[in-house]
Amino acid sequence: MQKFIDLRSDTVTRPSKGMLKAMMSATVGDDVFGEDTSVNNLEERTAKLFGKEAGLFCPSGTMTNQVAIKTHTQPSDELICDTHAHIYINEGGGIAFNSGVQVKLLPGDRGRISAQQVSENINPAFDWLPRTSLVCLENTVNRAGGSYYKLNDIKEISEVCKKNNLKLHLDGARIFNALAETGDSPVETANYFDSISICFSKGLGCPVGSVLVGDKEFIKRARRVRKVFGGGMRQAGFLAAAGIYALDNNIKRLKDDHLRAKKIAEVLKNCSFIEELLPVETNIIIFSLKEMTSEEFLKKLSDKGVKGIGFGKKMVRFVTHLDFDDTMLEKTLKVLKELN
Numbered sequence: 001m002q003k004f005i006d007l008r009s010d011t012v013t014r015p016s017k018g019m020l021k022a023m024m025s026a027t028v029g030d031d032v033f034g035e036d037t038s039v040n041n042l043e044e045r046t047a048k049l050f051g052k053e054a055g056l057f058c059p060s061g062t063m064t065n066q067v068a069i070k071t072h073t074q075p076s077d078e079l080i081c082d083t084h085a086h087i088y089i090n091e092g093g094g095i096a097f098n099s100g101v102q103v104k105l106l107p108g109d110r111g112r113i114s115a116q117q118v119s120e121n122i123n124p125a126f127d128w129l130p131r132t133s134l135v136c137l138e139n140t141v142n143r144a145g146g147s148y149y150k151l152n153d154i155k156e157i158s159e160v161c162k163k164n165n166l167k168l169h170l171d172g173a174r175i176f177n178a179l180a181e182t183g184d185s186p187v188e189t190a191n192y193f194d195s196i197s198i199c200f201s202k203g204l205g206c207p208v209g210s211v212l213v214g215d216k217e218f219i220k221r222a223r224r225v226r227k228v229f230g231g232g233m234r235q236a237g238f239l240a241a242a243g244i245y246a247l248d249n250n251i252k253r254l255k256d257d258h259l260r261a262k263k264i265a266e267v268l269k270n271c272s273f274i275e276e277l278l279p280v281e282t283n284i285i286i287f288s289l290k291e292m293t294s295e296e297f298l299k300k301l302s303d304k305g306v307k308g309i310g311f312g313k314k315m316v317r318f319v320t321h322l323d324f325d326d327t328m329l330e331k332t333l334k335v336l337k338e339l340n
């Protein structure tokens with residue numbers, strides 16, 4: 001058993017007993033030959049859930065994003081995304097390294113860009129301007145405190161993309177958290193995107209894995225890129241089986257994570273050490289500190305058995321997840337009140 005309460009990320013979850021059992025009894029084969037029935041099953045089910053033709057299982061969400069960007073673009077193209085985007089900040093400069101693509105960063109509303117912003121930032125087709133070929137949205141937005149898009153805003157962005165012949169990719173690492181709040185249909189949402197990356201190792205509680213979905217022709221090309229990136233796995237069905245288990249068992253409960261996050265926010269609101277608390281809409285809580293640095297605050301917190309993560313000098317992030325229950329919530333609330 002873990003001795004501390006871990007709110008650093010929703011990636012810290014361990015596979016549950018039921019998930020482990022599903023993994024151990026998976027039927028597998030060589031997935032590079034397309035013969036792993038569990039991988040094929042997870043890819044098909046995820047694609048179907050989002051109304052897409054095909055899926056591609058990858059080791060990480062970074063890989064599904066990077067494979068998508070590589071598949072949608074040519075070197076020297078430009079892609080458009082928000083300043084907070086994970087693809088830009090947290091993927092090691094992979095857009096430049098893997099795709100030779102440059103980025104036009106737009107300051108959105110807590111990570112969410114608008115159709116008008118996109119429209120105003122598409123380069124005209126002069127030889128001396130990079131060719132704008134791709135728009136990437138993130139939903140929910142990690143670094144903006146788990147904010148999510150309204151379906152109509154996505155629709156408007158997608159219309160601008162279609163009109164200007166741009167592809168639209170969604171970094172949907174936490175798309176199920178967004179859908180749990182909006183109640184929007186996954187199929188209708190996905191219909192506005194050419195591709196979506198979906199993480200299974202976040203709120204869904206899997207140890208490893210993300211799935212990229214899109215049309216057949218796109219996924220065929222993406223499968224080749226995945227191999228080039230070194231992401232072609234063999235008996236990956238043991239991992240895919242965790243994903244299948246998660247689709248069956250771990251989506252319905254995401255709202256519990258959101259409720260717990262909101263309870264933490266209620267207490268934080270009244271804490272004198274807080275400078276600003278971003279609105280808490282899903283499972284992410286981000287706040288800045290008045291006097292302490294994030295390092296000092298996190299030290300005090302971990303001395304009392306709770307861990308968060310620093311986002312720069314003054315900001316702290318907590319993320320609620322499958323392995324954070326009501327008992328841990330009560331303890332966390334108590335610790336925060338003590339620190340106040």
Ligand SMILES: *Cc1c(COP(=O)(O)O)cnc(C)c1O
Pocket residue numbers: 060061062063065086087138140141142171173174199201202210
């Ligand atoms: C976690 C995350 C990813 C993928 O990260 P991996 O650690 O590579 O799985 C992508 N986008 C966002 C917004 C994320 O939070």
